[in-house]
Amino acid sequence: MxxxxxxxxxxxxxxxxxxxxxxxxxxxxxxxxxxxxxxxxxxxxxxxxxxxxxxxxxxxxxxxxxxxxxxxxxxxxxxxxxxxxxxxxxxxxxxxxxxxxxxxxxxxxxxxxxxxxxxxxxxxxxxxxxxxxxxxxxxxxxxxxxxxxxxxxxxxxxxxxxxxxxxxxxxxxxxxxxxxxxxxxxxxxxxxxxxxxxxxxxxxxxxxxxxxxxxxxxxxxxxxxxxxxxxxxxxxxxxxxxxxxxxxxxxxxxFDRMPTPMRNPGRRDSIFEPQLLRHVHWTLHEQLFNEDGYEECSCDSCVTMDGDFDAVEAKIHQIRVAHARSNELRPLNVIGRRRAIRARIDAAVDFRDDLPRTLQDRADARFLDTWLSLV
Ligand SMILES: [Zn+2]
Missing domain, CATH: 3.20.20.70 (Aldolase class I)
Incomplete structure (x- = not known):
């Protein structure tokens, strides 16, 4: 059990x-x-x-x-x-x-x-x-x-x-x-x-x-x-x-964060970007959307938003993506999961590296190199 x-x-x-x-x-x-x-x-x-x-x-x-x-x-x-x-x-x-x-x-x-x-x-x-x-x-x-x-x-x-x-x-x-x-x-x-x-x-x-x-x-x-x-x-x-x-x-x-005096960094219209494995500001999301190699999320929340930011749907979108990623891992053994996760991070690195320099800087997804080196 x-x-x-x-x-x-x-x-x-x-x-x-x-x-x-x-x-x-x-x-x-x-x-x-x-x-x-x-x-x-x-x-x-x-x-x-x-x-x-x-x-x-x-x-x-x-x-x-x-x-x-x-x-x-x-x-x-x-x-x-x-x-x-x-x-x-x-x-x-x-x-x-x-x-x-x-x-x-x-x-x-x-x-x-x-x-x-x-x-x-x-x-x-x-x-x-x-x-x-x-x-x-x-x-x-x-x-x-x-x-x-x-x-x-x-x-x-x-x-x-x-x-x-x-x-x-x-x-x-x-x-x-x-x-x-x-x-x-x-x-x-x-x-x-x-x-x-x-x-x-x-x-x-x-x-x-x-x-x-x-x-x-x-x-x-x-x-x-x-x-x-x-x-x-x-x-x-x-x-x-x-x-x-x-x-x-x-x-x-x-994520679990130690309590700090700056607990609320302020409201930002941001959305989890599955191809970069992090949140980005909605305006950046719109720019990424027009880049080659961008894969549009087809979850129910993104279909509902239809290109217009909605704070609640954006939160549910992240949950839907996490659930979908888990769906693909659950049938696999640990070796298979590691391979699948590595492939996802690899693809994110490729997507990031193919972006024009200015978008790369704004996306700030250097953490992916660390993640990739650990799987
Ligand atoms: Zn979505």
Whole structure:
């Protein structure tokens, strides 16, 4: 037993109803993507949407334990008790175990799932582990997760949740300990999140190399690894064997970024350009459209837009493309997936390099060279 591989939809508090409708819509064009739910927004609405989703397909709650290390909001604490910042950060094995049990019990509770089936998998929460704090907390978290799993799991499948900062993947000593610990922890799967400082597309070679080492380590040991909120990096990680990834209707659901004072770079009319594997401004998209070798996207959203930008359809277009890319990978084994992903990146490099210099500069797709070198 495991969960479906490939692209999943990522739940956010905004446009939540639309996301569940979208799963129905996508199911008509290939497999039905599951939804990764998150402890955000109104719990009654989450419960109702979970019920609708679970009746038709797969779903689980990413308990998002790292929120314990973010600015606390009283509302969230009331609805999702393990995220209560006033609770204090657990500081020993017993306290972390209890904290995780609280979250696992919530995932099984009627308050979360109403009358619907239990989630496809349970996931232990993880605070955000910092490379600068050493690995002691990593070991405590994994031990606590094992204890919490043993007391709650029964015949269910419980995956290990781990959240780290970027330096955990960039520092060789930390990375080795992280990969060894996660692979040998004895869980049937891993739900992994890494928070970094770059905006998408991610071009930090060391970070991506670190992620590759972790993903390949898990895959080699037959421990599936799922990357919520990883968006296109999650797709790239499919080349290394990653089991699944997610993205949704909010911009923040396509990559995990450390909170910064500049959280909202401002509204831009941009669209994901499948041939460059990144977002571009709509005016640039219109120019690319007229270039030789440009392949028009034929997804329902692009047909609806018919050449006029629409912010909602543009978001759904990105989801449709991610779902379609996943459709083509799912029947393949890891070697086949790697080959197919490499071919996509290769084609993107060719398209970029054939563009006139000014468009090449504006498209700013140098990250593709890094990606290509890693698959
Ligand atoms: Zn499209």
């Amino acid at each position: 495991s969960i479906e591989n490939g692209f999943w939809l990522q739940y956010a508090s905004q446009n939540a109803d639309d996301l569940v409708d979208l799963a129905d819509d996508l199911a008509d064009n290939g497999y039905r993507p599951g939804i990764v739910f998150a402890p955000v927004g109104n719990p009654a609405r989450l419960c109702q949407l979970y019920g609708r989703m679970r009746a038709e397909g797969e779903a689980f709650l990413d308990p998002s334990g790292f929120l314990l290390d973010r600015d606390g909001r009283q509302q969230r604490a009331t609805n999702y008790p393990w995220l209560d910042p006033t609770y204090g950060r657990p500081d020993d094995l017993d306290a972390w175990t209890e904290w995780m049990e609280q979250s696992l019990q919530h995932q099984l509770s009627r308050g979360f799932r109403g009358g619907a089936d239990e989630p496809s998998i349970l996931v232990t929460p993880s605070p955000q582990l910092l490379a600068s704090s050493g690995t002691a907390e990593l070991y405590t978290i994994v031990d606590a997760a094992s204890a919490a799993r043993d007391s709650t799991e029964g015949t269910r499948e419980c995956w290990l949740g781990i959240a780290v900062d970027r330096d955990y993947l960039r520092n060789n000593a930390r990375l080795t300990e992280l990969a060894d610990t996660v692979v040998t922890a004895g869980f049937p799967g891993v739900v992994f999140r890494c928070f970094q400082s770059e905006l998408s597309p991610i071009s930090d070679r060391r970070l991506l190399e670190g992620l590759r080492e972790l993903v390949e380590g898990c895959t080699g040991a037959d421990v599936p690894i799922f990357l919520p909120n990883a968006g296109w990096v999650g797709w790239l990680a499919g080349a290394w064997g990653a089991h699944g990834h997610s993205g949704g209707l909010s911009k923040g659901s396509w």
